[in-house]
Amino acid sequence: MSYKVYINGEYFDKENATVNVYDHGLLYGDGVFEGMRSYNGKVFRMEQHMDRLWFSAKAIALKIPGTKEEMAQAVNQTLAINNLKDAYIRLVITRGVGPLGISPVRCPHPQVIIITDNITMYPQKCYDEGLEIVTASTIRTSPAAFSPRVKSLNYLNNIMAKLEGLNAGCDEALMLNHKGEICECTGDNIFLVRNGIIYTPPTDAGILEGITRGAVIDLAHQNGISLQEVPQTRHDVYISDECFLTGSAAEVIPVVKVDGREIGTGKPGPITKKLITLFREMIS
Numbered sequence: 001m002s003y004k005v006y007i008n009g010e011y012f013d014k015e016n017a018t019v020n021v022y023d024h025g026l027l028y029g030d031g032v033f034e035g036m037r038s039y040n041g042k043v044f045r046m047e048q049h050m051d052r053l054w055f056s057a058k059a060i061a062l063k064i065p066g067t068k069e070e071m072a073q074a075v076n077q078t079l080a081i082n083n084l085k086d087a088y089i090r091l092v093i094t095r096g097v098g099p100l101g102i103s104p105v106r107c108p109h110p111q112v113i114i115i116t117d118n119i120t121m122y123p124q125k126c127y128d129e130g131l132e133i134v135t136a137s138t139i140r141t142s143p144a145a146f147s148p149r150v151k152s153l154n155y156l157n158n159i160m161a162k163l164e165g166l167n168a169g170c171d172e173a174l175m176l177n178h179k180g181e182i183c184e185c186t187g188d189n190i191f192l193v194r195n196g197i198i199y200t201p202p203t204d205a206g207i208l209e210g211i212t213r214g215a216v217i218d219l220a221h222q223n224g225i226s227l228q229e230v231p232q233t234r235h236d237v238y239i240s241d242e243c244f245l246t247g248s249a250a251e252v253i254p255v256v257k258v259d260g261r262e263i264g265t266g267k268p269g270p271i272t273k274k275l276i277t278l279f280r281e282m283i284s
């Protein structure tokens with residue numbers, strides 16, 4: 001299916017949706033993005049995605065053209081034009097075209113790109129049986145270097161960790177932070193369960209504050225399940241009863257093995273299953 005792609009207010013067939021090679025998004029990874037989901041024609045937590053996009057842009061001194069409301073409208077219009085109800089949305093803002101050299105000041109026109117497409121999730125088997133992940137030796141970007149809270153077009157750090165995971169025969173890799181604490185996976189946040197309490201690394205562990213992470217925290221609170229945002233180590237992972245990941249693409253997915261060690265019983269646990277059910281109810 002050839003979906004139409006939005007570029008700066010115009011629609012192009014997928015095959016002709018191109019950017020200029022002088023765009024600093026391509027030359028230097030200078031830009032920000034959001035990965036969103038729509039369920040039954042409604043974008044999940046659209047406002048939060050717009051807020052995060054605007055914060056990311058602000059952090060790199062990039063002025064997004066128009067308002068959040070106009071951007072949300074453009075996303076909805078792109079979905080409608082492509083007749084998509086359940087979709088993956090990639091919203092990209094690049095620094096725009098400018099002369100060679102890293103200075104962003106001579107790139108006067110940021111580019112706004114909205115791609116809507118079908119989503120390829122993990123196979124159902126992964127949700128039923130759980131993922132196996134491995135700790136990567138590539139650490140997450142230190143907040144002292146560049147804040148991981150910015151969803152930037154620079155993903156090489158995570159891509160290197162993803163490669164380590166794939167080379168180890170796993171679907172995902174767990175990244176530690178500069179202090180050796182657990183941080184997140186390459187495109188998902190991580191949660192642990194011990195003695196009925198859910199634990200997840202706090203924002204200042206150097207994570208991306210996932211929208212799905214936020215939804216799971218809300219669900220835990222609403223359903224009387226204790227949840228604490230406190231630093232976690234690999235030791236905490238190994239002695240956990242349950243582990244799961246969250247992300248716009250993966251939603252809520254169990255993890256049953258980390259670094260070759262079984263987590264809990266080696267099967268998706270009851271709290272993970274409960275949250276998967278609650279999350280599916282929330283999006284339906």
Ligand code: PXG
Pocket residue numbers: 035036158184185186187188189208209210211212213246247248249
């Ligand atoms: N950590 C990182 C580093 C991410 O990139 C998440 C956590 C989860 O955040 P959300 O807001 O999605 O709950 C992400 C999200 C893709 C893709 O196309 C990547 C993400 C989300 C959706 C699609 O690879 N990353």
